[in-house]
Amino acid sequence: MTTRFDRTRAAQLVRAARLDRGMSQAELSRAAGMSQPNVAAIETGTRTPSDDALMRLLQAADYRPSLAVEANAQEIVDAGARHGLRDIRVFGSVATGADHFASDIDLLARVESGRGYFDIAAFTHTVEQLTGFPVDVIVDDERRPAFLASTTMATL
Numbered sequence: 001m002t003t004r005f006d007r008t009r010a011a012q013l014v015r016a017a018r019l020d021r022g023m024s025q026a027e028l029s030r031a032a033g034m035s036q037p038n039v040a041a042i043e044t045g046t047r048t049p050s051d052d053a054l055m056r057l058l059q060a061a062d063y064r065p066s067l068a069v070e071a072n073a074q075e076i077v078d079a080g081a082r083h084g085l086r087d088i089r090v091f092g093s094v095a096t097g098a099d100h101f102a103s104d105i106d107l108l109a110r111v112e113s114g115r116g117y118f119d120i121a122a123f124t125h126t127v128e129q130l131t132g133f134p135v136d137v138i139v140d141d142e143r144r145p146a147f148l149a150s151t152t153m154a155t156l
Contacts (some may be wrong), residue, residue, distance in 0.1 A: 005132035010054050011045040013132075016071070017061035018043075031060035064099045068131035075130050083123040084115030087140070104134040111139050 005013060018028050025043070029036040033056065041047035042057070049057065069076065069090060080088045092106035093099040105127065111120065120137055127135045 004128075005054055005058060007048055007051065007054055010049050011043050012071075013063065014039070014049075014054070014057050014061070015043045016067050017058055017063035020064065020067055021061045023061060028057065028061055032056040059101050062101045064094075064101065065103050065105045065131060065133040066094045066097065066099050068133055069094055069105060072127075072130045076127055079123055079126040079130070080109060083119040083126070084112040085109040085120070085123050085137075086112065089140075091138075104136055105131060106136050106138070108138045108140045110141070 014028075018025065021028075023031070025039045026036045029039045032039070032053075034053065038047065038053075039057065042049050042053075077088060080086060086109065088107055088109045089095075090106065091108055093103045094105055107127070109123075120139065124135045124137050
């Protein structure tokens, strides 16, 4: 199994997920089916986990996409600028705090004139690579009705 998460950042990801969930290393190790010293070595960066081990740890700690968005907010905004997307906002479960490991990241953005679907796809791919979570981008065009007016949104 290959992981969708960057193994070189395993220490930060596992620690953030565990602390967000309020788990001890012992609790996380039991939930993931591995030893506590192994979890400690991963969190300190002295051991790089296999793809499978990283996925088990993040899933056991219910690593949420909101943590990934927060940690990569500036990189997401910068990627948007490179691909002609601006005024990027988060909505859905990530914005409301109801997200969990299986959630995706829903983004609403304005697309600059002259940009197209390839720009949106490239941006989506970049954000998926940064965060490890599936991403949906909705284009907010002034010419369209405000179809998401009642949805809770947060600006990056």
